[in-house]
Amino acid sequence: MASSVTLKGQNQAHAPKNPIKAYTITLNSMASSNTSYKQLFTHFPEQNLSSEIETRVMARIERSRAIRARFHIALHATSILIAVILCVPVIHNFMTISSQSGLASYLSLFASDGTYMMSSWKDIALSIMSSIPIFETTLILGLILIIANALRRGTRYIHTLNQYEHLRVLS
């Protein structure tokens, strides 16, 4: 059974018989409708906001940076304090072990007769190396690294905090 579809209100006599032409008309109509709505929304009343908003956002960013800087300064100060406290027993341990292993004797010989040590370093280098307490030395170097790194980073955050305080005083 054949069926025909007629659009409501459409005059069949004026309907284009060519489907490509009909499609083009539909597309043109859609584009025209879209332009029409775009034109309508150009009339949408835009509200202006206070110019201070950007200043307020920047101030908030600076505040956030200052809070972060304070946190990091406290963190690095704590790590320096802990490292310094740890240094005391580690250095004490290093001294005890070096006196037992003979490293202290080599060091005192180096202090009293450095030229002899320099001339015969090939013969005594191996025994000096074996007398070094590796674990304690590594610990001391590690602690020094922690302190140096915390000082470097902490100084940077102190600089950020100073900048913020300076800006705050100016404003």
Added chain:
Amino acid sequence: MTSDEELIKKVKKGDDTAFQELMSRYTKHIFNFILQYVKVREEAEDVSQDTFFKVWKYMKRFKEDMKFKPWLFTIARNTALDYIKKKKALTFSSIEGDEDDSFNFADTISDNEPLPPELFARKELANELLGAMTDLHPDHRSVLMMHYHEDMTFEEIAEIMKKPMNTVKSWHHRSLLKVKTKLMHRKTQ
């Protein structure tokens, strides 16, 4: 003019001037977008401020293959919804849950009729348009704003709204019909 992407690269390196430039480009757009959700002007200003602060805070998460404008509008929408949720002035369900997202066949039929030219001659058109949009759901208003005012594609809007593109198209279609009906009804009055 420096592109958004170039400015973002500078912001990531800690350039505050570049961030200020980005803000001045979008502050007005974001404020008007947030006004579709938060009606009180002062509150919309606060939400705009929060939005830009979040943009700065999460800038490192912004990847090079992303588009800045949809990302910015997503943050703005989420911030506005969070604000409404916290304030509880509006029940959250009216924003998120009560929407009928079902895809209707009627929504696929385009409204191909352009608006009548005499409509544009009306002096109070701006206020009438604002009035016609008042009763729409905030998300639906935003869809119209983003599509016609911000020139965003349905794909971008769907990404911002976190909804399928057909849903967004459906919202767009329904909202247009409502706005058109209201404007035409006022015309006959």
